[in-house]
Amino acid sequence: MTLKLTNLLGAAAVSVAALSMGALAASADTIKIGTVLSATGPASFLGDPEMKTLELYVKEINAAGGVDGNELELVAYDSGVDASKARTFATRLVEEDEVVAVVGGSTTGTTMAMIPVFEDAEIPFISLAGAVVIIDPVKKWVFKTPHTDRMACEKIFEDMQKRGISKVGMISGTGGFGKSMRDQCLDVAGNYDVEIIADETYGAKDSDMTPQLTNIKNTEGLEAVVNPGFGQGPAIVTRNYKQLGIDVPLYQSHGVASKSFIELAGDAAEGVRLPAAALLVADKLPDDDPQKSVVVGYKDKYEGATGEPVSTFGGHAYDGLMMLVEAIKRAGSADPAAIRDEIEKTSGFMGTAGVVNMSADDHLGLDLTAFRMLEVKNGDWTIAE
């Protein structure tokens, strides 16, 4: 965390560089890939690490000689959470920049708005957003890397079932992520003999959730609370939870996906459980864990380059980019259709989210085993299983 005043001074230099790079970029040996992310706005904690990851790794890949000797060029746009703007940028990627593939779409809304553009243009598109509607039903040109919210619910309820918990209160964010996961959780709760006995929400930018939590606290028979949501909300919920002295277990979701949650929530985070990718516990994985080298490698690189704690969101971007690069290598060409076919054939790909095995009717390729149940102990993540 440093004051980036130098950045400010470099504004002019950046713009000049951007212009001159635009002029040079037309060389025949570059492979253009595009991204549209919510790098600013309410979902910037998704888009920001995703953007940084893509920029970092494209640079990295090029420094190592590119993809089969061809330089990668990343064309990146920031759409905020504006779906219409995302669609405009998607059109721009297709029409102006003529990219061969796209990694991106931080939110479900922006992803869904862009899908028809890439489907029409027949450009492979790997989304970084959560909801299951993106790949169900399967769309020929669309893939995604993050676990679905339904999987997160299942993982949480599975854990509750093991601990003998059946009466659960829920407090969810009203943003796309929280709302979608809330619906999925309500949907699958019955499968695990879990009953949702309290159901509260909070706004994306709310700063105090004690009223909602007071209602949950006062619900008869409460055995645990689950909080689908991302951003700063879960940190505040966790603090308010402790403030009110609620003593049943608190489950967060995979939307809480970086160390900064523990920083923000402080002592209150102690004992919180959540399903998450192995990335968050990279250094605690046993050495023989097949995922270890991938997640440690990404974590070190990202944290070294940005000085910010690694998040699973950035990890999704890493997975998407790497999966794409491997597909391009296998295809041996930068032809979008060939790349698409190869992405679909991805198997045994080891990403930060787990092992990916795609097929014609599964454009996600992750299963529940990719999720680990984590618990915060002594201000750090530990593996609860």
Next chain:
Amino acid sequence: MAEFLQFAFSGLTVGAVYALVALGFTIIYNASDVVNFAQGEFVMIGGMATVFLTALGVPIPLAVVLAILGAVVVGLLLHRLAIEPARGASSVTLIIITIGASIFLRGLAQVVFDKQFHTLQPFSGDTPIVVGGASILPQSFWVMGGAVVIVVLLWAFFNHTLIGKAVLATSANRLAAKLVGINTGMIMSLAFALSAAIGAVAGVLVTPITLTSYEVGTLLALKGFAAAMLGGMGHPLGAVVGGLVVGLLEAFGAGYLSSDYKDAIAFVVILITLFVLPTGLFGRASVERV
């Protein structure tokens, strides 16, 4: 009862912040007729600057002072570089300028600071204090207490200092104030500086509870504006009451009615209030002079 108290303290804490933002709106509005939609950015600067200065190793008290000074400088620059050159423009034009300023300041913050959420250590720990069955964070008392101190200081400033009276005179009638020798340009600068300082203090006080990021200003500006209008634009007491009422409405709305629609509840009450009292709770109905 415990429940009621819990909601009430939640509402008062959040409301105190709204009240301070609304006060900032009021002070600038009174001195210059400008509705400053960049008011929320002062809160952001207060919180973010303190966080980053502390991270650089600056001791917290000094970091707080520097952050407030930083916000004051931004406030003065905003007045000198954006508002003053547009003097005499229509009020809507001025509003768009302040919206531009708010976008600019957010853009600047994302470059100078970052796009992460941050927090500060609570000033006196985070062991909740139990009052009548409701548990309240010590920091809430800092926020509410800070708001009270600011309001009292402002009251004393406006009523017991010459310069404060000059501000009041300027807000009552700018031309007349000028004629009796008040430097109204200086008064406007003072108003921007004062509002910025109040906003920054609010930002520092509330960051340990609500966290901060480069974007927190937008929502606060919106709520603060609504609170100021509910109280009656240009009325400092109205701003404070308006802020507290909005905060309480949200808390009780979320607690007793529906958390989905708690913001809606606050706005519905504001709408109904304005239908009955078209110039807010404390605003005086003006007589048309023709």
Next chain:
Amino acid sequence: MSALLNHRLAVPAVLIVLVALLPLVLPSSFYLRIATLVWISAFAVIGLNLLMGYAGQVSLGHAGFFGIGAYAAAVLPAQLGVPGIFAVVIGAVASALIAYLVGRPILRLKGHYLAVATLGFGILVAMVINNEAWITGGPDGIAVASLGIKKLLKSAFGLKVKTAELWYWIAGAMLVVGAWVAVNLVDSPTGRALRAVHDSEIAARVAGIDVARMKLVVFVVSAVYAALAGSALALFNGFITPDTAGFLHSIELVTMVVLGGMGSILGSVVGAAVLVVLPQLLTMFHDYEHLLLGLLMMVFMIFLRAGIVPGLRALVAGRGAA
């Protein structure tokens, strides 16, 4: 020459030429898309400008009406099987009705109080769209079925058009008609009454103008403009999210009005164009994008405080910007 420029139909005529000739210089359908977005935004902005620039009433909640139109086009066909084009009409009528009901009490408020009341209205609409996911798809948005015009053109005339081209012409035609209707209104007794209300409400009342009714009329008209623009955007994009109805979009529409020039129909188009195109140009500055956008907004408003079109007109006329 100047008489020609001042003619009532000069603005629609200029727009016809612009809409007709622009495709000749636009190299790809991406640019067509940008132009289409400008036309759609400009359409909504013209309506809002009637309210702000001519009647002098501020609305910080117009995205609410925009959202009503957009979601009508999305939800009615999907949930009730209403044909798309009727959904658009129903959206516009619903918007008008809501504007009428809300406008009656709200428009009694003045200045900033009106601003906060409209703001509240807009937030209520956005909140309903966000929360009632079982109808609206919630925060993740909802897909919008196409009107089937493309299919119709193909089966009836054997014409094959791209979506981008089709909507360029639809939105362009909407804009021209919208501008024509707006200049008609401005140049009618209603328009004179509105401008009178803006300059001196009391004198307008004494002249026999039912001020409350006039404000309501223009509020309803502007709401219909917003709703139609919303429907057009929804159909054009094929997907819509609640942000369309959100506070920030309302602010964006107001900014377009003021930037282009209050009380200038052509200004509405220019204001929309600037705020749609500028972010596309600023993308090369990456992290500095928002900083520059804010800076440019301030600079424009400081130096052309009456808005771009009236400001430039004054400059050209040699009277200076002030």
Next chain:
Amino acid sequence: MSILSVEDLGIEFGGLKAVDNVSFAVEAGEVFSIIGPNGAGKTTLFNLISGVYTPKHGKVLLEGRDVTGVGPHLLARKGLSRTFQNLQIFFRMTALENVMVGCHRHERMNVFAHLLALPSVARQNEATRAAALTLLSRVGLAAYADTVAGSMPYGALKRLEIARALAADPKVLLLDEPAAGCNPVETEEIDALIHQIAADGVTVVLVEHDMKLVMRISDRLHVLDYGRTLAEGTAETVRRNPDVIAAYLGSHGSKEAARAFG
């Protein structure tokens, strides 16, 4: 039956009785002036009569019908129009358009027709324009027809306001200091104009400080002081009324009295 009468009219602002129990009746076709020192409540009285303020007590009758508390736009339709002491001009509109707005109550307000510019609207616009031009010529402002009001000289604006008020075709016209701030030549023109208006059968109620003008033009006068009626009658009787002289001399100095009666 009087064309306009007020009975026991009164209003308070923060305890101050700005107008207190004022009664009078104006006969059709008369020029009726309301005079009094500054702050006597003349403009407030106009605001009460024209519906801008709602009286606290008392009644306003127009052609015998109670119109107390009726809004200005409805009064306009019933044939009452007025001008303002401090100009209330539509500054961003041309002189012609200002007067056209005055014609508002004669225009059909079919919004759909207006939106679609149906031929009827064009015809109506033409008719209104012609009527407005005639009125502009009548007040001697034809040359300014297409000038934006904001750039017209003060004296012209005074007459423009009268033209706009006349456009409503009023039965009763309230003129609030039409000659204030005008030079002698302009005052002369206003004088002639009022004569002409009265000659056309419009009842004129006048508030004016220029006593020469008032005395010359008025059929009857009503004198206010501190919101109350001091006297009423013809110019001659009022001029001789000792209360009136005392009011002007005593509390408001000899200058004003001299101006009034000299």
